[in-house]
Amino acid sequence: MKIIDKIIDEFRNRGFKIIIIRDDSIKARLNRLKVKVWLVPDDYFPWWPNPLDMVEELELTDVNALFVVSERPYVISDYIVNNISRARYWFNKELNVRVYSVNIDRLEEDLEDGINIALTNHYREISNVSLMGMACPNCGSPMVTVYSSRYFSRRWGSWANEYIEVCEKCNIISHKLVLNLKS
Numbered sequence: 001m002k003i004i005d006k007i008i009d010e011f012r013n014r015g016f017k018i019i020i021i022r023d024d025s026i027k028a029r030l031n032r033l034k035v036k037v038w039l040v041p042d043d044y045f046p047w048w049p050n051p052l053d054m055v056e057e058l059e060l061t062d063v064n065a066l067f068v069v070s071e072r073p074y075v076i077s078d079y080i081v082n083n084i085s086r087a088r089y090w091f092n093k094e095l096n097v098r099v100y101s102v103n104i105d106r107l108e109e110d111l112e113d114g115i116n117i118a119l120t121n122h123y124r125e126i127s128n129v130s131l132m133g134m135a136c137p138n139c140g141s142p143m144v145t146v147y148s149s150r151y152f153s154r155r156w157g158s159w160a161n162e163y164i165e166v167c168e169k170c171n172i173i174s175h176k177l178v179l180n181l182k183s
């Protein structure tokens with residue numbers, strides 16, 4: 001199976017709708033959360049002396065999350081994040097995008113973790129329920145369950161129910177996974 005197909009599978013598994021498929025990238029959407037996955041070509045290190053060229057080429061104004069899939073995702077993600085800062089300082093370009101690193105050797109696990117964090121960061125954009133949750137660990141009043149879903153976890157090899165709970169008063173957000181393990 002091609003890497004891009006594995007990536008598509010993983011996002012579909014999490015309920016995302018795939019909007020665009022290219023050879024080296026996809027765009028997907030879950031409710032109002034828009035993400036892009038960039039499969040960086042082997043041995044390629046990006047170089048954009050003008051950060052606005054990067055913003056345009058990676059379509060960063062159009063997405064809330066960029067997943068960088070590579071053999072060395074951290075150096076490339078760092079470079080992109082620095083360039084996003086330069087775009088802000090030099091050109092006053094404000095972007096609402098976060099960058100997530102995915103090591104190609106741990107593709108499915110890293111994607112799963114990255115998606116978990118992106119969903120947690122953007123719970124307002126993906127919210128699909130509003131229910132009373134567990135007590136807030138800080139103030140003790142009930143948290144609000146804002147997202148609930150079910151998916152097959154590659155990391156745990158099991159179906160999992162996931163919940164995002166929020167206490168807006170304390171600014172606490174928790175992502176909870178309940179595994180359906182059979183003994």
Ligand SMILES: [Zn+2]
Nearest residue numbers: 136139167170
């Ligand atoms: Zn609280």
